Amino acid sequence: MSDYCEITLNRLLKFVRIAAAVLWSSTVVVGGAHGDQSVSTLRPGVVAGEIETVVEVHESIRQMLSRGDVPNSLEQLIAMENQQQRVASRVGQCTVNVAIGAAQGCGVIVTGDGYILTAAHVAMRPGKRATVTFQDGRTVAATTLGMNREVDAGLIRINDGQSSGIPWPHATLGRSESLRPGMWCIASGHPGGFERDRGPVTRVGRILKVRPNSIVTDCALIGGDSGGPLFDFAGRLIAVHSRIGNDVADNLHVPIDHYDKHWDALASGQAWGYLEGFKPMIGLRGSPSSATAIIDLVYEGSPADVAGFVRGDIVERFGEMTITDFKSLTTAVADTMPGERVICRVNRNGDQHRLVVEIGRADE
Amino acid sequence: MLPKLNSIFMFMPVRWLGLVMFVAAASVIGAVASAQDGDTEIPDWLQSRMSLRISHRRDNGDMIALVRPLAEKVGDSVVQIVSDGKPVALGVVVSSDGFVLTKRSELSADPIRVRLGDGRLQPARVAAVRRKSDLALLRVEGLSQPLSRVQFVDDSPPIGSFLISAGRGGVPVGIGVVGVGPRRVEHNGRLGVILDEQQGQATVSGVWPNSGAEAAGVAPGDRILAINGLRETTRSSVIRILRDVFPGESVRLTISRAGQTMEMDAKIREIGVMQETENDSKINGPRSARLSGFDQVIQHDTVLNPDECGGPVLNSRGQVIGINIARAGRVVSYALPSSIVMGDMVSMMNEARGNPVAIP
Numbered sequence: 001m002s003d004y005c006e007i008t009l010n011r012l013l014k015f016v017r018i019a020a021a022v023l024w025s026s027t028v029v030v031g032g033a034h035g036d037q038s039v040s041t042l043r044p045g046v047v048a049g050e051i052e053t054v055v056e057v058h059e060s061i062r063q064m065l066s067r068g069d070v071p072n073s074l075e076q077l078i079a080m081e082n083q084q085q086r087v088a089s090r091v092g093q094c095t096v097n098v099a100i101g102a103a104q105g106c107g108v109i110v111t112g113d114g115y116i117l118t119a120a121h122v123a124m125r126p127g128k129r130a131t132v133t134f135q136d137g138r139t140v141a142a143t144t145l146g147m148n149r150e151v152d153a154g155l156i157r158i159n160d161g162q163s164s165g166i167p168w169p170h171a172t173l174g175r176s177e178s179l180r181p182g183m184w185c186i187a188s189g190h191p192g193g194f195e196r197d198r199g200p201v202t203r204v205g206r207i208l209k210v211r212p213n214s215i216v217t218d219c220a221l222i223g224g225d226s227g228g229p230l231f232d233f234a235g236r237l238i239a240v241h242s243r244i245g246n247d248v249a250d251n252l253h254v255p256i257d258h259y260d261k262h263w264d265a266l267a268s269g270q271a272w273g274y275l276e277g278f279k280p281m282i283g284l285r286g287s288p289s290s291a292t293a294i295i296d297l298v299y300e301g302s303p304a305d306v307a308g309f310v311r312g313d314i315v316e317r318f319g320e321m322t323i324t325d326f327k328s329l330t331t332a333v334a335d336t337m338p339g340e341r342v343i344c345r346v347n348r349n350g351d352q353h354r355l356v357v358e359i360g361r362a363d364e
Numbered sequence: 365m366l367p368k369l370n371s372i373f374m375f376m377p378v379r380w381l382g383l384v385m386f387v388a389a390a391s392v393i394g395a396v397a398s399a400q401d402g403d404t405e406i407p408d409w410l411q412s413r414m415s416l417r418i419s420h421r422r423d424n425g426d427m428i429a430l431v432r433p434l435a436e437k438v439g440d441s442v443v444q445i446v447s448d449g450k451p452v453a454l455g456v457v458v459s460s461d462g463f464v465l466t467k468r469s470e471l472s473a474d475p476i477r478v479r480l481g482d483g484r485l486q487p488a489r490v491a492a493v494r495r496k497s498d499l500a501l502l503r504v505e506g507l508s509q510p511l512s513r514v515q516f517v518d519d520s521p522p523i524g525s526f527l528i529s530a531g532r533g534g535v536p537v538g539i540g541v542v543g544v545g546p547r548r549v550e551h552n553g554r555l556g557v558i559l560d561e562q563q564g565q566a567t568v569s570g571v572w573p574n575s576g577a578e579a580a581g582v583a584p585g586d587r588i589l590a591i592n593g594l595r596e597t598t599r600s601s602v603i604r605i606l607r608d609v610f611p612g613e614s615v616r617l618t619i620s621r622a623g624q625t626m627e628m629d630a631k632i633r634e635i636g637v638m639q640e641t642e643n644d645s646k647i648n649g650p651r652s653a654r655l656s657g658f659d660q661v662i663q664h665d666t667v668l669n670p671d672e673c674g675g676p677v678l679n680s681r682g683q684v685i686g687i688n689i690a691r692a693g694r695v696v697s698y699a700l701p702s703s704i705v706m707g708d709m710v711s712m713m714n715e716a717r718g719n720p721v722a723i724p
Binding site (some may be wrong): 223 | 420421422424426427430431433434521522524525526540542543544547548646647648649656663665667680681693694695696697
């Protein structure tokens with residue numbers, strides 16, 4: 001494959017950090033300076049810069065953007081519009097739809113060798129098969145890697161051998177540490193799931209809040225957008241869509257620095273933590289010391305109760321996982337998301353029963 | 365009935381759309397509004413943070429002030445449509461003698477009146493309608509002086525372009541950007557019945573929850589005799605007729621139940637809206653009843669209320685490039701491009717003035 005394989009995200013980020021300084025301080029641009037040239041599909045033989053998303057920031061709006069201000073004239077508004085048109089024309093090629101089973105979310109390719117940033121709840125669990133769909137409808141096979149559920153950051157990689165040796169189009173990486181409220185941003189994604197006749201949908205908004213584990217914007221998101229990219233006005237990836245509140249200005253994104261910080265763990269397929277308010281539970285109790293996953297207690301009204309689990313059942317399978325003892329069951333439950341429906345097999349007095357449990361939230 | 369219902373849903377794309385909801389998140393605007401009402405529950409530091417947050421929104425006061433001169437240029441030509449005493453839509457003046465274009469499906473009740481740019485409230489009547497585009501041409505009556513009209517410009521701004529939605533009197537009602545280029549949007553309008561055929565006659569075997577059929581009182585066992593007065597007996601002919609009805613439109617059903625013949629009006633609703641959860645419905649907010657089934661629309665992300673549709677959409681140069689035709693969801697507003705609007709406008713004005721017209 002390409003020599004991109006050797007570069008980890010950490011290294012790429014360091015590279016971009018230097019580039020960013022250049023970008024803000026002079027008109028010299030790294031990568032593709034051909035802002036008007038839209039790269040809508042992967043073309044054979046393109047050089048690295050052209051398959052990235054970075055574009056030059058017009059001088060007349062540079063200071064306004066870095067301060068997080070609004071344009072002071074209609075001329076500046078038009079310069080800004082020009083900028084967002086150029087970024088919008090580039091982000092579609094690396095924004096992908098991610099389907100795992102019946103679930104659909106988004107992802108954004110960040111390296112030529114096919115690493116895809118997404119939300120942890122889109123990737124679900126390490127080692128799952130995913131179908132990645134490009135804006136033109138082409139699909140490739142991918143595998144989920146690790147996930148930091150504490151912040152909802154997930155990683156996927158396109159399986160080798162599908163790119164004919166050509167680097168995948170990918171997002172230029174930015175940093176999230178210097179973001180501040182007021183800054184303008186551009187979101188892409190597939191709201192409502194992939195639609196061939198429509199493709200990805202661009203939205204433009206501003207950063208409303210910067211927190212250590214999330215940033216809030218008024219780029220309106222909805223189901224299906226999760227895992228999609230948020231760019232700054234230079235076309236650099238700054239965050240990944242995660243979740244929303246009822247208000248149209250409550251849209252939460254995972255800051256990109258979290259992926260950098262835990263890159264090795266994510267790339268090696270580790271999964272850990274849970275998002276506050278989203279700790280999975282099914283409502284069973286058993287003994288960690290018993291030789292089987294035998295149920296001592298089913299909490300009344302719990303998801304397990306609703307699913308039909310009874311005391312004395314021995315859990316043998318939980319989704320794709322073979323359950324050997326109660327500890328392995330606990331681990332398997334921790335790997336799910338609230339709302340997910342899991343098919344289980346239990347042994348009840350020597351008979352096998354199939355039960356479907358909808359994962360609940362531990363804090364409800 | 366229930367098992368049938370489930371089997372219908374199984375044919376729907378089963379998606380667990382990846383997006384976790386924060387239901388607990390409070391509406392910031394609501395909280396600030398109550399603070400202004402003298403509610404001292406919210407501490408000062410929180411209040412200032414909230415107003416700061418509002419001040420950073422894309423459509424904050426500074427941005428609205430910036431684009432206001434563009435909206436003011438067409439301000440005199442933007443009117444508010446009042447139907448049975450309630451504001452239901454905006455409208456665009458297209459001739460100096462009082463023709464106004466608006467969103468047809470919002471004109472549900474008489475009397476129709478029009479509040480002009482200067483505040484006068486004038487009676488109006490529906491002069492022509494186009495079901496396909498959901499446009500209506502109104503004739504404003506009792507005018508003592510000519511109105512100023514807009515000039516449509518056939519322009520298709522690229523993705524990422526700013527769009528400004530102008531309100532009555534030149535007040536911008538929202539700022540957004542083009543999210544998807546012009547495209548056709550199919551509708552998935554459904555009456556909400558599951559049909560069997562018994563002895564060659566369409567028979568209701570199930571009724572979907574939240575459907576127009578349920579609201580109208582259609583029940584399992586009902587036999588459909590006619591739709592809109594036209595005798596339609598077989599299951600396939602009933603389905604074919606219903607397919608041509610847009611969401612937001614009603615059909616008159618003639619039904620035979622236990623030997624009695626009855627008539628009922630039932631509304632066609634978009635299938636996605638019918639099936640969504642209560643939470644989805646909150647997240648999407650209020651939407652237009654007719655929100656799909658357009659030959660060509662520009663999708664943008666301006667946050668609009670349904671009663672803010674029907675008004676002009678401007679590009680960053682202040683040119684009128686179309687008319688907002690639907691609020692379709694949390695992330696979706698649709699505008700009809702000028703090319704579609706102008707075609708329908710000309711044919712409707714000809715029709716209203718009694719000139720010969722070629723019906724499209």
